[in-house]
Amino acid sequence: xxxxxxxxxxxxxxxxxxxxxxxxxxxxxxxxxxxxxxxxxxxxxxxxxxxxxxxxxxxxxxxxxxxxxxxxxxxxxxxxxxxxxxxxxxxxxxxxxxxxxxxxxxxxxxxxxxxxxxxxxxxxxxxxxxxxxxxxxxxxxxxxxxxxxxxxxxxxxxxxxxxxxxxxxxxxxxxxxxxxxxxxxxxxxxxxxxxxxxxxxxxxxxxxxxxxxxxxxxxxxxxxxxxxxxxxxxxxxxxxxxxxxxxxxxxxxxxxxxxxxxxxxxxxxxxxxxxxxxxxxxxxxxxxxxxxxxxxxxxxxxxxxxxxxxxxxxxxxxxxxxxxxxxxxxxxxxxxxxxxxxxxxxxxxxxxxxxxxxxxxxxxxxxxxxxxxxxxxxxxxxxxxxxxxxxxxxxxxxxxxxxxxxxxxxxxxxxxxxxxxxxxxxxxxxxxxxxxxxxxxxxxx
Numbered sequence: 001x002x003x004x005x006x007x008x009x010x011x012x013x014x015x016x017x018x019x020x021x022x023x024x025x026x027x028x029x030x031x032x033x034x035x036x037x038x039x040x041x042x043x044x045x046x047x048x049x050x051x052x053x054x055x056x057x058x059x060x061x062x063x064x065x066x067x068x069x070x071x072x073x074x075x076x077x078x079x080x081x082x083x084x085x086x087x088x089x090x091x092x093x094x095x096x097x098x099x100x101x102x103x104x105x106x107x108x109x110x111x112x113x114x115x116x117x118x119x120x121x122x123x124x125x126x127x128x129x130x131x132x133x134x135x136x137x138x139x140x141x142x143x144x145x146x147x148x149x150x151x152x153x154x155x156x157x158x159x160x161x162x163x164x165x166x167x168x169x170x171x172x173x174x175x176x177x178x179x180x181x182x183x184x185x186x187x188x189x190x191x192x193x194x195x196x197x198x199x200x201x202x203x204x205x206x207x208x209x210x211x212x213x214x215x216x217x218x219x220x221x222x223x224x225x226x227x228x229x230x231x232x233x234x235x236x237x238x239x240x241x242x243x244x245x246x247x248x249x250x251x252x253x254x255x256x257x258x259x260x261x262x263x264x265x266x267x268x269x270x271x272x273x274x275x276x277x278x279x280x281x282x283x284x285x286x287x288x289x290x291x292x293x294x295x296x297x298x299x300x301x302x303x304x305x306x307x308x309x310x311x312x313x314x315x316x317x318x319x320x321x322x323x324x325x326x327x328x329x330x331x332x333x334x335x336x337x338x339x340x341x342x343x344x345x346x347x348x349x350x351x352x353x354x355x356x357x358x359x360x361x362x363x364x365x366x367x368x369x370x371x372x373x374x375x376x377x378x379x380x381x382x383x384x385x386x387x388x389x390x391x392x393x394x395x396x397x398x399x400x401x402x403x404x405x406x407x408x409x410x411x412x413x414x415x416x417x418x419x420x421x422x423x424x425x426x427x428x429x430x431x432x433x434x435x436x437x438x439x440x441x442x443x444x445x
Contacts, residue, residue, distance in 0.1 A: 004135045009126050009185045014136070016181035017119070018143050020082070023174020025151025026158070027089060030167035031105075037164075038098060046098060050105050051362070057109035058355040065114030066348035067202035071341075074122055075187045081115040082179035084108075089172040093165035117351045121343035124335040125188040131275070137331045138271050141324060145264040149257055190341060205342065206349030209436040213337045214443055215280075218396025219330050220353055222283055225388025226326045227357040228381040229290040229319050231365035232297070233259050237316070240374055245309060258313045262320030270328055279329040280396055286325035287389040293318050294382030301375040336402065338435055404434035406444040 005011045035046040069077050088108040095101055127133045155167060210216045233256070241252045273282060297315055330350065338346040361384070369377035407427040411418055417439050421428035434440060 002139075004127065004132050004139065007127065007132075009187065010123070010136060012181045012185045013119070013123065013126065014139060014143075016082075016178040017140060018147075019174045019181070020085075020178035021143055021147040021174075022151060022154070023089070023171040023178075025147045026155050026167045026174070027092075027171040028151070029155035029159075030092075030164050030171070033164035033167075034092065034095075034101070038096065038101065046101070049102065052359075053102050053105050054109040055355055055359040055362075057106050058113045059352045059359060061110040061113040062117055062348040062352040063203050063206055063345070065110075066117055066206060066345045067199060069114060069118065070121075070344035070348075071190055073187075074118060074190060075182060075185065077118060078115060078122075078182045078187075079179045081111045081118075082175045082182065084111040085115070086172040086175035086179070089168045089175060092168045113351065117348035118344050120331065120334075120351075121347045122187055124343060125340055130332065130335075131271075133335060134274055134332060135271050137328060138267050140331075141267040141270075141328050142264055145260045145267065145320075145324075148260045149264075188340075190344070202345075206345030206347070207353070209338055209342060209346050210349045210353065212436045212442055215333050215396050215400055216337055216350075218280075218392040218394075219283075219333055219350075220357075221388045221391035221395060222287055222326050222330070223354040223388075224357045224361075225287045225290060225385040225392070226323045227354070227361040228365075228384035228388065229294060230323050231358065231361035232294065232377065232381045233316055233319055235362055235365040236369045236374065236377060239369060240312070244374065245312070247309070251309075255312060255316050259316040259320035262317030262322075263324040264320075265317075266321035266324035267328065270325065274329060274332070279332055280398065280400065283326050283329055284389065284393055284396070286322050287385065287392060290319065290322040290326065291382055291385045291389055293322060294378050294385055298375050298378035298382065301373075301378060339437060342435075342437065402433045403431050404444055405429060405431040406434060406440070408439070411439065 005014065031050065035050070039046045085108055088104050088111070092101070092104055095104065123136055124133055127136050158167060158170065210220070237255050237259075238252050241247050241255055245251075270282075293315060300311055300315070334343070334346055334350055361381070364384075365377060365381060368380050407424070407429045408418060408421065409427040411428065413428070418428050418430070420432075421430035423429075434444070436443070
C-alpha cells in the first residue's frame with residue numbers, strides 16, 4: 001500500500017493532507033475549550049451551533065466554490081485556501097463574542113469546503129492507475145481514522161505545557177505546513193472547458209452529473225445509510241456511556257476509539273478486497289451489515305440492562321468497519337463517472353450531498369434518543385439505513401460497464417464526437433466510456 005508514496009507529487013499532497021488534519025484535530029479540542037471559556041455552562045449549545053454552521057458551509061459553499069475556482073490553477077487555489085484557514089486559526093484566540101466565533105468558523109469551514117473537493121479531484125490526475133488510486137484513497141481514510149484517534153491525545157499532552165489558545169497556533173502551523181507542501185509540487189493543470197449557460201448552471205453542474213449517473217444515485221443512498229449508522233455512534237456515545245452505563249469520561253473516548261479502530265482495520269483490508277470484488281458488492285453488503293448491527297444494538301439495549309461494556313465496544317468497532325467499507329469505494333465511483341475537467345464539480349457535489357445526509361441524521365439521532373430512548377434511536381436509524389440499502393440496491397445497476405453503446409440524435413453528422421459513429425435508425429450510434437457531460441445529458445436506457 002505504501003508503494004504509492006513513491007510518487008513524489010502524491011507524497012507531498014498526502015503529507016499536506018496529514019498535517020492539515022492534525023491541525024484540524026487540535027482546533028476541535030481548542031474550540032470546545034474556547035466555547036466553555038466564553039459561554040460556560042452553555043458551551044454545548046455553542047458547539048452545537050458551530051457544528052451546524054460547519055455543515056451549512058459544507059453543503060452551501062462547495063458547489064459554488066467548484067464553479068468559481070475549478071478552472072483556476074490548482075496549486076495556487078489550494079495554497080490560498082490553506083492560508084485563509086491558517087489566518088482564521090490565528091484569529092480565533094482573540095475573539096470574545098459568540099458571533100465572532102460563528103463568523104470565523106464559517107470562514108474556516110467555507111475554505112475547507114472549497115479546498116477538499118479540489119484536492120480530492122486532483123489525486124486521480126496525479127495517480128491515473130486505478131489500483132494506485134485505490135491505495136491512495138485507503139491511505140486517506142486511514143489518515144482520517146488515525147487523526148480521530150491520536151489528535152485528542154496530542155492535544156492533551158500539549159495542554160500540559162500550554163494554554164488551549166496556543167492549540168490554535170498548532171492549527172495554523174498545520175495549515176501553513178500544508179500550504180508549503182502543496183507549493184512544493186507541480187500539479188496537473190485543469191483542462192479548460194467552455195461551460196454553456198449561467199453561473200447557476202456551472203454551480204449545479206456537479207449535482208446534475210451526480211443525479212444523472214445511476215451508480216452515483218445509489219452512492220447517495222449509501223451516504224444516507226452510513227450517516228444514520230455513524231450518527232448513532234458520534235451523537236449518542238456520550239449519553240449512553242455516561243448516562244446509561246454510568247461510566248467515566250475516559251470511557252467515552254475509549255468507545256469512540258474502538259469505532260475508529262474498526263474503520264482503520266477495514267481500510268487496511270479494502271485495497272486487496274476491491275482487487276477481487278466489485279465496488280457495488282462491497283458497498284451494498286456493508287450497508288446491509290450496518291442495518292443488522294443497528295438492529296442488534298436495539299436488541300441489546302432492550303434486553304440487557306445497560307448492555308455489557310464489551311458488547312458496546314465490539315458493536316461500535318463493527319459499525320466503524322461497516323461505514324468504512326460503505327464509504328471508501330465512493331471516491332473510485334466519482335473518479336470513474338466524470339471527465340477530468342468535471343471532477344472538481346462532481347467531488348464538490350458529493351461533498352455537499354453527503355454532508356447534507358449527516359446534517360439530517362445528526363440532530364435526528366440526538367432528538368430520538370433523548371425523547372424515546374436508545375432502543376428507539378437504534379430502530380429509527382436502522383430503518384433509515386435499511387431504506388438506504390434498498391434504494392441503493394434499486395438505483396445502482398448490477399451490470400455497470402464503463403463502455404456503453406448509445407445513440408446521438410442532437411449532434412450534426414460532422415461533429416468531432418461522432419468520428420467513429422455509424423448511422424442507425426435515424427441516429428448515430430457508437431460506444432465509449434460513458435460519462436454525463438454536455439454531449440451526454442442523460443444515461444442510456
